Amino acid sequence: MHWPPSTNHMQKCAKKLAFEFKNDAAALIPSLQYLLAEITESIPPGADAEDILFRCKVIITELLTNAIKHGGNGITLFDIEADADQLRINKTDHGSPLYLINTHNHSATDNLANKKLISADPLNSLYAHWENENCIRFISEESSIEDFLSVEQVMEHFGILIISRSSDEFTYNYDKETQTNTFKVRIDF
Amino acid sequence: MINVVKEGEKYLVADVTITEANLSNSDQFKAELVNLLDKHGKIIVLDLQELKYVDSAFLGALVSSLKYAMTKQLDIILVDLRTDIKDLIKLIRLDKVFKIYNYPEDALAAINKSYAEVR
Numbered sequence: 001m002h003w004p005p006s007t008n009h010m011q012k013c014a015k016k017l018a019f020e021f022k023n024d025a026a027a028l029i030p031s032l033q034y035l036l037a038e039i040t041e042s043i044p045p046g047a048d049a050e051d052i053l054f055r056c057k058v059i060i061t062e063l064l065t066n067a068i069k070h071g072g073n074g075i076t077l078f079d080i081e082a083d084a085d086q087l088r089i090n091k092t093d094h095g096s097p098l099y100l101i102n103t104h105n106h107s108a109t110d111n112l113a114n115k116k117l118i119s120a121d122p123l124n125s126l127y128a129h130w131e132n133e134n135c136i137r138f139i140s141e142e143s144s145i146e147d148f149l150s151v152e153q154v155m156e157h158f159g160i161l162i163i164s165r166s167s168d169e170f171t172y173n174y175d176k177e178t179q180t181n182t183f184k185v186r187i188d189f
Numbered sequence: 190m191i192n193v194v195k196e197g198e199k200y201l202v203a204d205v206t207i208t209e210a211n212l213s214n215s216d217q218f219k220a221e222l223v224n225l226l227d228k229h230g231k232i233i234v235l236d237l238q239e240l241k242y243v244d245s246a247f248l249g250a251l252v253s254s255l256k257y258a259m260t261k262q263l264d265i266i267l268v269d270l271r272t273d274i275k276d277l278i279k280l281i282r283l284d285k286v287f288k289i290y291n292y293p294e295d296a297l298a299a300i301n302k303s304y305a306e307v308r
Contacts, residue, residue: 013239028211029209029242058280061244062245065212065244065245121285133197142282151255151256151286152256155252156252158249161245162277163279165280
């Protein structure tokens with residue numbers, strides 16, 4: 001669905017929503033507000049709604065930002081699905097693949113070799129774990145700040161880190177046949 | 190986007206006047222902040238009470254500006270943050286590099302104390 005929402009483009013089931021985002025910065029906040037309002041209705045009683053909405057807010061903000069930066073002039077699809085245990089947010093576009101996708105030869109036998117450090121500073125470390133040739137799972141860890149030397153060492157790109165740190169699982173898939181990028185985020189209730 | 194509301198011997202207090210800080214205005218935000226550092230050569234106490242939405246591009250601009258401030262032996266201090274923005278900063282541990290206070294007065298007291306100790 002483009003912003004503003006049009007019921008013609010929305011297929012909304014009980015706890016499933018398909019949303020088309022036009023890759024335009026002016027639509028970022030209205031789209032974020034709309035999606036958060038929809039997610040609010042899906043949070044089961046007993047779950048920490050404030051924490052889940054905070055995590056959703058920062059994750060969706062970064063996914064929308066990513067769409068604006070890398071999705072070109074097209075449309076980015078958001079599929080949001082919730083059940084009693086989990087919330088899943090999928091973002092799909094046909095922009096250029098993530099730079100990491102062709103930087104590693106996946107090993108079917110050596111799982112350790114499939115995990116690589118992709119950025120690190122005195123505060124945080126970010127790893128990519130190749131689940132297969134076209135699927136990367138992101139993992140973030142807090143760095144030891146004992147060796148902290150200078151603010152100069154702190155990185156300035158936080159998008160993937162924010163999503164990784166806010167979610168219970170965060171993966172990127174690239175379908176070479178359809179040239180489709182899909183970011184998948186899971187939040188456990 | 191950044192409005193100076195108070196100036197002391199060692200500091201400026203400046204309000205961020207936008208409610209949404211994202212990739213569409215992060216470059217301008219950084220440019221204004223760097224300009225203030227160049228023009229005044231003072232610690233900036235940045236009041237973020239108007240800010241409701243931020244993204245990684247804004248946080249990147251903030252870190253980049255702090256690095257610039259540090260090269261001039263200055264600082265950027267954050268005050269009056271909404272809870273969720275403070276939580277986001279803590280989430281990626283930027284609270285380890287930014288001094289954060291609830292109110293501008295708290296930041297000014299810390300600055301004055303710091304200079305009193307140096308003297």
